Amino acid sequence: MEAFLETAPADYLKDTKFAVFGMGDSSYVFFNEAARKIDEAFEKLGGERVMSLGMGDDQHPARFDTELEEWSPDYYDNIEAPEPPQELSPPSHLVEILAAGDAKATMA
Numbered sequence: 859m860e861a862f863l864e865t866a867p868a869d870y871l872k873d874t875k876f877a878v879f880g881m882g883d884s885s886y887v888f889f890n891e892a893a894r895k896i897d898e899a900f901e902k903l904g905g906e907r908v909m910s911l912g913m914g915d916d917q918h919p920a921r922f923d924t925e926l927e928e929w930s931p932d933y934y935d936n937i938e939a940p941e942p943p944q945e946l947s948p949p950s951h952l953v954e955i956l957a958a959g960d961a962k963a964t965m966a
Contacts, residue, residue, distance in 0.1 A: 863899055871905035877933055879912035879926060889915070908936045 878900070880893020890913040897911045912929035916922040956963040 863902060866903055868902070869904040871900055871903040874900070874905045875908045875937070876900045876905045877907070877909035877912075877936070879909075879914065879929055879933075881914040881916070881922065881926070883916040885917055889913070909933050 876897075878893050878897040880890040880896075882890040882893070893911060893913060901907060909929070909932060912925060912933075914922060914925040918924045954962075
């Protein structure tokens with residue numbers, strides 16, 4: 859990637875909007891290094907940043923995706939994404955609740 863960055867025009871991504879979110883583990887010396895490099899490269903090539911770099915951490919005390927859950931709403935606002943539909947998906951399975959004395963309840 860470095861060779862490309864050295865020769866690419868500074869405005870190579872001038873018409874490109876970008877946001878980068880990386881998932882990593884902060885116990886690793888190169889924590890989210892790929893995300894950082896991609897973010898820096900897109901900026902260097904003239905891309906338009908729509909969000910600051912997000913970095914998820916597998917070591918987060920709550921969950922690995924906590925940072926993503928905090929980062930995502932602003933991202934969707936910044937790209938003007940439509941609201942997701944507020945409808946439930948059809949059930950993937952059906953459950954029948956039987957009375958304790960029902961003959962079907964004793965079948966195994």
